[in-house]
Amino acid sequence: MSRSLVTATLIKPPKELEQFLDDPPLVGTERREDYETFFSVIAVSVKPIDAIDWLLLIDVAYLSWEIRRERRIKAEIIKLRQREAQFPSKLAITRADFALSQIAAQDPSAFKKKDLKPEAKEADSMLAEGYILGDYDIDVIDKRIASYEYRRNTALREMYLRSEKMAQLLEKASSDVVDGEFTEAAE
Amino acid sequence: MSSDRKITANRNNAKKSTGPRSKAGREASRRNARRHGLAIDIGADPAFHEDIEQLATVLSLSSGAQKVSEHAREAAEAELDLTRIRKIRAWLFETLYFADTAAPDGMTELNDALAKLERYERRAFSRRKRALRAV
Numbered sequence: 001m002s003r004s005l006v007t008a009t010l011i012k013p014p015k016e017l018e019q020f021l022d023d024p025p026l027v028g029t030e031r032r033e034d035y036e037t038f039f040s041v042i043a044v045s046v047k048p049i050d051a052i053d054w055l056l057l058i059d060v061a062y063l064s065w066e067i068r069r070e071r072r073i074k075a076e077i078i079k080l081r082q083r084e085a086q087f088p089s090k091l092a093i094t095r096a097d098f099a100l101s102q103i104a105a106q107d108p109s110a111f112k113k114k115d116l117k118p119e120a121k122e123a124d125s126m127l128a129e130g131y132i133l134g135d136y137d138i139d140v141i142d143k144r145i146a147s148y149e150y151r152r153n154t155a156l157r158e159m160y161l162r163s164e165k166m167a168q169l170l171e172k173a174s175s176d177v178v179d180g181e182f183t184e185a186a187e
Numbered sequence: 188m189s190s191d192r193k194i195t196a197n198r199n200n201a202k203k204s205t206g207p208r209s210k211a212g213r214e215a216s217r218r219n220a221r222r223h224g225l226a227i228d229i230g231a232d233p234a235f236h237e238d239i240e241q242l243a244t245v246l247s248l249s250s251g252a253q254k255v256s257e258h259a260r261e262a263a264e265a266e267l268d269l270t271r272i273r274k275i276r277a278w279l280f281e282t283l284y285f286a287d288t289a290a291p292d293g294m295t296e297l298n299d300a301l302a303k304l305e306r307y308e309r310r311a312f313s314r315r316k317r318a319l320r321a322v
Contacts, residue, residue: 028280
């Protein structure tokens with residue numbers, strides 16, 4: 001959580017609306033105070049007027065939180081698959097490896113020792129392998145993120161129909177919070 | 188945009204529906220309700236009547252209307268549906284991915300379950316959007 005978020009004043013939806021909303025949908029190690037701060041930062045910059053404004057703001061905050069979570073999971077999957085690429089299973093053998101071992105068994109002098117050593121992999125190559133190994137999960141997560149972004153944009157458009165200024169503030173506040181935080185986490 | 192008259196006509200027509208007719212269809216429909224209850228119209232569930240009316244009143248007042256319209260009720264129903272869906276999504280993440288007891292192939296199961304949930308959320312979201320515009 002960035003320092004600017006921690007210092008924000010906590011803001012909650014009005015009581016007449018709050019009774020219909022459940023607790024923040026948190027999972028894993030997500031903390032309630034982080035969600036409330038995240039929500040407050042967005043709410044304080046928009047200053048919703050009525051219940052419909054609040055519903056749209058809640059949508060944008062919720063969807064931004066989901067996008068942030070999915071991005072985090074995606075990053076974890078890539079890291080995990082990169083580790084798999086770095087330490088492949090000893091049982092995994094390709095057709096080319098098998099052919100090479102057959103030749104080496106018949107004529108060991110045909111290969112210098114250094115040719116048979118595993119090559120040190122470059123960071124980019126490891127990242128690429130990580131992507132390839134986790135391609136299915138990454139693809140599914142990307143689709144989910146796209147779908148949340150679509151709904152987030154729809155909510156922003158609905159807000160725009162009610163108040164252009166409020167929609168702009170909402171878009172900026174939610175993007176700043178999600179992108180800012182994610183960049184910070186990546187660093 | 189659907190008019191009040193059209194919405195009422197659609198609801199009346201829906202009431203005439205016999206639902207699934209074949210034995211397999213009825214069984215599948217029964218299982219839908221048992222899975223997470225999202226296939227059931229929230230408006231038809233007496234447990235939600237009070238919440239729907241109260242939320243519809245809040246939405247109507249917020250748009251300056253003097254009385255609660257069908258659109259406000261529809262928006263309230265869809266909003267409560269969205270709340271249920273979001274709660275189920277968090278539960279799925281928690282049990283299939285984050286929990287210590289999550290299976291090694293939990294990600295695949297999670298992806299399948301979330302894809303099914305997505306359908307309901309998309310529907311509830313656009314239903315609420317239409318209704319809120321008309322409130």
